[in-house]
Amino acid sequence: VLAIENLYKTFRLGSQVIRALNGVSLSVAGGELAAIMGASGSGKSTLLHMAGGLDLPDSGTVTVEGRNLTNLSDRQRTLFRRQRMGIIFQAYNLLPTLTAEENVAVPLLIDGQAGGRVMSRVAEMIQLVHLEHRTNHRPQAMSGGEQQRVAIARALLNDPALILADEPTGNLDSISAVEVWQLLRRLAHEMGKTVL
Numbered sequence: 001v002l003a004i005e006n007l008y009k010t011f012r013l014g015s016q017v018i019r020a021l022n023g024v025s026l027s028v029a030g031g032e033l034a035a036i037m038g039a040s041g042s043g044k045s046t047l048l049h050m051a052g053g054l055d056l057p058d059s060g061t062v063t064v065e066g067r068n069l070t071n072l073s074d075r076q077r078t079l080f081r082r083q084r085m086g087i088i089f090q091a092y093n094l095l096p097t098l099t100a101e102e103n104v105a106v107p108l109l110i111d112g113q114a115g116g117r118v119m120s121r122v123a124e125m126i127q128l129v130h131l132e133h134r135t136n137h138r139p140q141a142m143s144g145g146e147q148q149r150v151a152i153a154r155a156l157l158n159d160p161a162l163i164l165a166d167e168p169t170g171n172l173d174s175i176s177a178v179e180v181w182q183l184l185r186r187l188a189h190e191m192g193k194t195v196l
């Protein structure tokens with residue numbers, strides 16, 4: 001599902017040169033749950049951003065479902081990401097004025113899909129993450145664990161080929177963190193999703 005080959009990325013801050021990725025290669029097979037571990041500042045987020053097409057490498061290739069992201073235009077990459085990838089961040093990144101249900105619906109609404117179909121898919125995903133009792137809550141009225149489950153439901157809405165999660169439990173207490181891990185494990189082991 002994901003093949004990364006010989007990835008290099010350098011950041012320049014004034015006169016400082018930071019080599020964030022130095023020839024990284026890895027592949028993740030369908031249905032696999034893989035984790036990247038490393039010290040803070042070792043380049044994990046940079047690598048995930050490249051895998052999600054959120055940023056481009058200096059050199060090397062990123063292939064998702066056989067599509068080389070580094071050859072796509074900005075627009076094509078954005079569309080491909082929205083339709084084939086689900087991304088989960090440490091800080092949840094929900095829209096504060098929308099309810100749980102509306103936040104989950106966002107990716108399909110942006111794609112201009114019709115209301116009825118979207119809402120039944122949203123209800124299905126809300127059920128999957130066990131948030132039926134929070135559908136009309138806004139983010140600030142939910143716990144961190146609940147907000148992250150909303151973000152996971154949103155990431156799953158389009159039935160993505162690849163789910164990328166960057167320290168998804170980093171802001172959570174230990175019990176909520178275990179719940180989120182169990183959910184990510186279920187996605188891979190019971191639903192055949194690919195999770196990095």
Ligand code: ADP
Pocket residue numbers: 011012013018019020038039040041042043044045046047
């Ligand atoms: P990790 O996620 O493993 O903590 P990052 O991928 O965020 O590491 O960062 C790797 C290195 O690249 C760090 O030294 C960080 O300061 C640097 N870095 C990341 N993004 C930028 C950026 N946009 N501009 C400058 N330096 C960056």
Ligand code: MG
Pocket residue numbers: 044045046166
């Ligand atoms: Mg990071």
